[in-house]
C-alpha cells in the first residue's frame with residue numbers, strides 16, 4: 001500500500017485522525033537575502049490511528065517527525081490542518097480544553113534527562129500530570145509506587161532525583177509519568193535514541209508489554225526501521241516533511257514504492273522471514289546502517305553507521 005493520506009487504512013474506526021497537517025517555520029533571513037524564508041517542516045501529513053494500534057513513523061533526521069508529534073499535542077501550533085481525536089479537532093482548542101485532552105494523549109520524549117526536572121524528586125515528577133488533571137496531591141503521590149512497579153522501577157527509590165538514575169531508568173520514569181493519567185494515545189518521539197544499545201532492548205520490551213497490557217495506541221517515532229518494524233502495525237515513511245508511503249510493515253517493506261523507502265529497507269539489517277519467525281522473543285544487538293542524515297545544507301549525506309536492533 002503506497003498512497004498516503006485519508007484513505008481509511010486502519011481496520012477499526014480511528015481514534016486519532018491527522019488531516020493535511022502543515023507546519024511552517026519562518027526563518028530569519030541570512031546575510032544577503034531579502035525577506036524571510038519559510039521552512040515547511042511538515043507538509044500535508046495525513047494518517048489514521050485506531051484504538052490500540054501502533055503506527056510507526058520513520059524517516060531520516062530533519063524530515064519532520066518531531067514537529068508532527070508536537071503538532072499533534074499542540075506543543076507547537078500547526079499552520080494548518082486538523083488533528084481529530086475522538087471526533088474533536090484539537091487544532092483551535094483553548095489551553096484549558098487541551099489540558100483536559102492531555103489526559104488522553106501523552107508524550108514520551110527522546111531525552112529523558114532534559115524532560116525531567118533535575119531538582120524534583122521523581123515521586124513528584126511522576127505525580128505531576130495527575131495533579132495537573134485535578135487529583136489532590138496526596139492521592140496522586142500515593143499512586144506513584146504502583147506506577148513505578150508498572151515500569152519495573154523500585155518504588156523505594158521514589159525520593160531520588162533524576163541524576164541518581166541511569167538513562168534507561170530515566171526513560172522508565174518518563175513512561176510512568178505519561179501513564180499516570182491513563183492515556184489512550186502515547187506519542188513517543190525517538191524514545192530509544194538517547195539510550196545505550198542494551199538498554200534500548202529493555203525499553204522496547206517494556207513498551208511492547210505496556211502497549212498490550214493497557215491497549216494503548218502508539219505513534220512511535222524512530223529513525224530506526226528495525227525497531228519500527230518490530231513494534232508497529234502500520235508504518236508511515238516520512239521524507240522532507242511528507243508521508244511518502246504508509247501501510248502495514250509487510251506492505252511497505254515487501255514492495256517499497258518510494259526511493260527513500262527502498263534505500264531505508266535495503267539498509268535495514270533484519271531479514272523479514274527471520275523477523276517474522278521470532279515475534280515473541282526479546283531483542284539483541286546487531287549493527288547496521290539504516291539512517292541517512294542530511295548535512296546542515298540539507299544535502300543528503302552517505303549512510304552513517306548506526307546501530308539497530310533485531311529480534312532474537
Ligand SMILES: Nc1ncnc2c1ncn2[C@@H]1O[C@H](COP(=O)(O)OP(=O)(O)O)[C@@H](O)[C@H]1O
Nearest residue numbers: 025039041059060061062063064065066067068
Ligand atoms: N522551532 C523551529 N524553528 C525553525 N525550524 C525548525 C524548528 N523546529 C524544527 N525545525 C526544522 O524543521 C525540520 C524538521 O525538524 P524535526 O521535526 O525536528 O525533524 P525530525 O524530528 O524528523 O528530525 C528541520 O529542518 C528542523 O531544522
Ligand SMILES: [Mg+2]
Nearest residue numbers: 065066067190
Ligand atoms: Mg526528532
